[in-house]
Amino acid sequence: MRPMFQRAASALLVTAALAAAPIAPGIALAEEQYMAVPSSRVGPYSAMGTGYYGGIIDYMTYVNKTGGVNGVQLTWAECETEYNAARTVECYQRLLTGPNGQKMVVFDTLGTPGAYAVINRMAEDEVVLAQFGYGRTDAADGRVWSWVFNAAGHYWSQIAVKMNFMAQVEGGVENMRGKKIVHLHIDSAYGREPLPAMRQIAEDWGVNLVEISIPPPGLEQKSQWLQIRRERPDWVTFWGAGSGMNATGMTEAARVGFPRDRMMYVTFGGAEEDMVPAGDAAVGTYVVANVVPGKDFPLVQQINEVVYGAGAGNLANPERVGTVYWNRGVAAAVMWVEALKNAQAIHGKDGQAVTGPEFRDGYEALDFTEEKLAELGMTGMIAPFKLSCEKHDGSGRFKIMQWNGEKFDIISDDFVAAPDEGFIRGLVEASAEKFASENGMTVRDCP
């Protein structure tokens, strides 16, 4: 009940303030670092956008309240993208230079369409595109995509991890021979993104792979599920977008009697927002997580205390602290802040703002060891990983979770890796090299 009244009250406040005089622009006092927040808070992807960007903003607020980045206060500007490629380009251009005159150093669209729309601007503008587990997979090759990162695990390692988990359940890779997997995906570039890796692994393992696509918005999937019923697959990997499509996938599965504990959802379908609307039909569904949800991590508790305790939280409903998207946003912001610290250290700018190229050096120097994660209070929240000039993808490891009707149960104690990480890396490099040669891009020499 309370959130509603808060919302109504704030809405009134906005309307009242509209009539009043504009607020004077803030004047920079302490050293500042400007960050860009291209959020999507209305429209079909708003549940995801409010959680993720809420997490990012909450962590930045937390950093500011606890001394900043070596004394540098974070400042940021938000822009509404409505999860739309054209609006994202506008936001990108608008946010490029902040109100304090600084240029932005990192851009995160939380979605493949937006990332694709801006991906070619990065080198020219010297901005890091931090794809947090979405977007262009072969950007993991830092020699070709020097400004693009995929630090939370990309779709190819994600699908490999899923197939590895299936093999575990089936009792080994040798038992996968002759099994049938349906890849049920939204009919878009994003839905087909895992296929190059998936087809290869399926061929190597002797798995029968069937691809079925859902035209967006996917609130109705009867023909797809009828086909699945006829195919009688052993597993379904679901690659949907938007909680309407994701929830419908589970309710339709229930209607054709397909067992939910034979379904594995993509990271962008594996959140509370996707499971809750499906009700009982969602129970048993597997999802993988690049950032583990939960409120028990010390960092999450700290943010809860420092930020929400002071009434400065960004989420309209504080209950959503610790959910999948919010935690993911926090982890994304942690990487930004750690990269800022690295950049300051590398370039001898302690306590000063850094530029785009300096930030990139800092991002490439990210090294999340177990000790580092413990120090940050996020042990077990993300897998340890280290980036470098050529390696722009993170750990490529995921935890397997299962929805129990209330929340996600963590099935795997440790993060699960792809069966053959070198193989995925090879695919990434081959694809990136093909892209570079076709588009006349220079391949960077990494030390």
Place this chain on the structure above:
Amino acid sequence: MNPEILFFFEVLIGGLLAGVMYSLVALGFVLIYKASSVFNFAQGAMVFFAVLSFVGFMELGLPFFLALLVTVGLMILVGMATERFVLRPLVNQHEDTLLMATIGLAFVLEGLAQLVWGVEVRRLDLGIRDEPIMRIADATGIFVSVLDLVAGLVAAVMVAVLAIVFSRTKVGLGLRAVADGHGAAMSIGIPLRQVWVFVWAAAGIVALVAGMLWGARAGVQFALVGLALKALPVLIIGGFTSVPGVIVAGLIVGASEKIAEVYIGPYFGGGIEGWAPYMLAVLFLMFRPEGLFGERIIRRV
């Protein structure tokens, strides 16, 4: 029975059931078009607004039926407000102007719904089971859920009631007169305002029902706005002005798109049901340019 034939029937029945769900959404369009020759662009937004408000009231602690009642009241209010602030100032304007005004209305409703209730995705539990009824499945091998049956029943009842209202009552006569011309209807003493309020409120209630049934499956969220797209081919084939046409066309669209997707789709990598119903609609239009049950267009020079 031969499993392939059985499967065909399953696809067919699945399609028919999906078609019923499309008809529910399309019904709201027909209501408003019939009474004011306006293509109501805001119908999708009304579905979203109505069902989100319903779930919102339940979250505030109202019991199911009270929340339903309050939401119905709210949709009547929306209908009245629409008449007062949008339609009344636009009496006798061209259809395109009214269409554009309903687009504005769609933005207002979408924005208001998200402003008041927030953007979280809600679950709507109607207490109706959406799993295959085992008795039917065992006997025939065909999967039908209780929710499917309820949706079909609700659609049939709504269509029947509205068809009777339109053809047999005085209100219905007034509605049809208004559709032929605002000025002419007013000049013979038909209370235009009441007719419009009635129709928009009715469309709002239809939207609520459609939203509840869809929301039970897909969750209550913004994506419901996009349902309007599914209704368009239904409207074309059925005719914008025919209430019974909606249900027949819904069944045709549902069945044919599922059959196309399952049997033809795989040859093209799937995903053809996005456009197949529109192609079908074009084919139908080649033979009957005003839809199956639409009023025959007579044009004089």
Place this chain on the structure above:
Amino acid sequence: MYYRQAGTYRTGYAQDMRLMPLKEDRILLGLVLVIAFAVLPFTASDYWLSAILIPWLCMSLVAMGQNILMGYAGQLSLGAAGFMAAGAFACYNLILRVEWMPFPVAILLSGLIAAAIGIVFGLPSLRVRGLYLAVATLASQFFIVWVIDKFGWFKNYDTSGIITAQDIVIFGKAFTSPAEMYLVVLTITVLLTWAAMNMARGSAGRNWQAVRDMDVAAEVMGLSLLRTKLQAFAISSFYCGVGGALFAFTYLKSVEPAAFDINLSFRVLFMVLIGGLGTIIGSFYGAGFILLLPVFLNIFFHALFGKAVDASITSALEQVIFGVLIILFMIYEPLGLAKLWQNLQERMRRWPFKF
């Protein structure tokens, strides 16, 4: 007083047939063109050029195409984004596959390809009218995007299914900075606007309007409906195709087919309705309103409140205000923004008298 028709004498056919008979109009237009060509490229910031002016001009072209079909020829169509996609991907493939292809030729050809597709999907218009036609044209929208999405050839078999628009090179010079790209878009827009204005008032335009007002009557008077309607579809799709190619090459730069979805088609429809049906210049106003107003609202709200208010609330409130503004505009001036401008002109002519 300074803006009037009285005293304008026409002494020859050439003068009589001028696009703008009023001297004041010509001066105003000249001024606008000088600012657009000579002042803005040097003074406007990169944000204004690349995020506001370029998309606005591109979408104005598309809206113009929609307006030719809908406002002049009276054929309600909802396939604009599909034809934009056709133009964009045609342009990409032409430049990719034909080595010597200069950019202006590629743009022209992609417009023509879109026009050819437009003719095919315009065929139902011979039998179907009004809303029924609109929904029938949606078939083209879904089908074109589906074909491009499904067949890798159109995207040169990119693993992610997106294309990267090539640099614009004209006579060996690369046009890559925002100001340079803006000039390319502006030149094409001005040329096509001039062509559209002349078509609209010439015999083609009169034929379209005859068909719009009453096609049976037009046919009785000896007009070929087949030719007139398909011509309107072809020219409209040409404009959409060129607009789409420019949108992809100067604004989005990396494009996935899904960027040209049905919502974009709807937005083009809104642009025409709010700009004013049957007015070429209204396409610019409409595109500006639908494309830029939400952006300005967003900028305004963020400037006003900064971080003081939850952006979820301001974003939703922006939508409400946008909707209210549309309704208000329709009530105040149902004929669109172009009519507002016309009213202003008329008032200026009479000034200082009331009537």
